Amino acid sequence: MAGMVILSTAYGIDVQPEDDPHIDISVKSLHAMACTGNRGFYLVNSLPFLKYIPEFFPGAGFKKEAHEWYKSVSIMPELPYAFVKRALAAGTAKSSTASRVLEEIEGAPDADDQETNGPLEIAHQLSPGSAGADTTVSALGTFMLAMTLYPDVQKKAQAATDAVVGQGRLPDFSDNIPYMDAVVKEVLRWRPVTPLALPHAVTADDIYNGYRIPAGSVVVGNTWAILHDETTFGLNTHEFIPEHWLNKDGEINTAMREPDAAFGFGRRICPGKDMAQWSVWICAVSILATLNITKSVDKRGAPIEPSGEYTSGLLCYPIPHECDIVPRSEAAQAVIWNAVSD
Numbered sequence: 001m002a003g004m005v006i007l008s009t010a011y012g013i014d015v016q017p018e019d020d021p022h023i024d025i026s027v028k029s030l031h032a033m034a035c036t037g038n039r040g041f042y043l044v045n046s047l048p049f050l051k052y053i054p055e056f057f058p059g060a061g062f063k064k065e066a067h068e069w070y071k072s073v074s075i076m077p078e079l080p081y082a083f084v085k086r087a088l089a090a091g092t093a094k095s096s097t098a099s100r101v102l103e104e105i106e107g108a109p110d111a112d113d114q115e116t117n118g119p120l121e122i123a124h125q126l127s128p129g130s131a132g133a134d135t136t137v138s139a140l141g142t143f144m145l146a147m148t149l150y151p152d153v154q155k156k157a158q159a160a161t162d163a164v165v166g167q168g169r170l171p172d173f174s175d176n177i178p179y180m181d182a183v184v185k186e187v188l189r190w191r192p193v194t195p196l197a198l199p200h201a202v203t204a205d206d207i208y209n210g211y212r213i214p215a216g217s218v219v220v221g222n223t224w225a226i227l228h229d230e231t232t233f234g235l236n237t238h239e240f241i242p243e244h245w246l247n248k249d250g251e252i253n254t255a256m257r258e259p260d261a262a263f264g265f266g267r268r269i270c271p272g273k274d275m276a277q278w279s280v281w282i283c284a285v286s287i288l289a290t291l292n293i294t295k296s297v298d299k300r301g302a303p304i305e306p307s308g309e310y311t312s313g314l315l316c317y318p319i320p321h322e323c324d325i326v327p328r329s330e331a332a333q334a335v336i337w338n339a340v341s342d
């Protein structure tokens with residue numbers, strides 16, 4: 001779903017339900033980024049001369065991986081770019097970010113300037129749209145985990161949703177449900193998708209807390225620490241508590257420090273952050289309006305506890321867990337059937 005929304009908005013691509021080449025290549029590339037994005041994950045990050053050792057050398061397995069991953073990461077921007085170019089030429093392109101950018105560039109006076117508008121450069125600038133797919137999937141996985149582990153939060157969120165939406169329809173973006181806004185923010189805070197954000201480089205010499213940071217140094221924003229800081233969020237930051245984001249009137253507290261820390265920092269902050277939060281919001285609120293999520297039970301009737309474990313890397317995903325998902329009522333079931341048959 002996340003990949004479909006992003007590829008359709010960014011490139012006007014209708015994703016195939018199965019074995020879609022754009023999704024496949026994004027999954028492979030994002031896996032590569034997840035494995036390599038954290039600074040220091042590979043020894044070659046700290047000892048750059050290691051990149052010159054031959055591939056057959058003991059301990060040089062990273063070079064083989066790099067070769068494989070390089071292929072997917074290079075194709076990822078080119079594939080959807082070629083799709084849009086073909087569609088524009090054939091007059092079949094749907095309106096998308098890429099089609100609009102390309103049309104604009106083609107009409108510009110310096111359209112032939114390969115230095116600034118080379119196809120690959122454009123493709124690379126557009127490509128990170130795929131960055132949103134896996135990150136959104138991870139956040140939705142965390143949402144399902146939180147709902148399984150925190151039934152009281154689930155009930156509260158359902159009550160808040162019912163009070164606005166009622167029983168006979170699915171929620172939509174016009175529904176103002178601050179508690180659900182807080183649930184989404186808490187999903188991104190409790191288990192941030194990129195706990196160490198993305199490494200940045202310092203552009204000019206700097207001094208911070210008495211430490212000299214020369215230009216060019218790599219700095220890593222500790223998203224996890226920022227989002228678990230009790231001086232900002234109050235107590236129990238290791239628990240899933242949407243109230244961390246609410247003021248005493250039950251509205252989103254707009255005075256929070258670094259409310260978007262889950263999306264990185266500075267000029268390179270995630271440009272898809274609004275789309276991401278609204279994508280997670282509409283999924284979460286639609287799920288809670290119609291379905292109950294509970295822990296599965298084993299043969300003896302004992303609840304199966306989710307491990308709560310995550311993968312490690314640049315992007316972290318919850319390890320899949322068992323849970324039971326059932327319609328909340330016959331009315332909810334009818335709403336689901338109507339939505340599916342539309």
Ligand code: HEM
Binds near residue numbers: 006128197263266
């Ligand atoms: C829950 C979902 C998401 C999370 C947690 C997330 C998080 C991040 C983070 C931490 C960064 C690095 C920022 C930095 O360097 O400081 C980033 C970059 C980026 N994200 Fe997202 N993201 C999400 C969804 C999306 C979506 C939906 C899109 C696009 C539709 C998107 C597009 C991008 C792009 C293009 C960049 C690179 C920006 C740059 O380097 O200038 N992301 N994201």
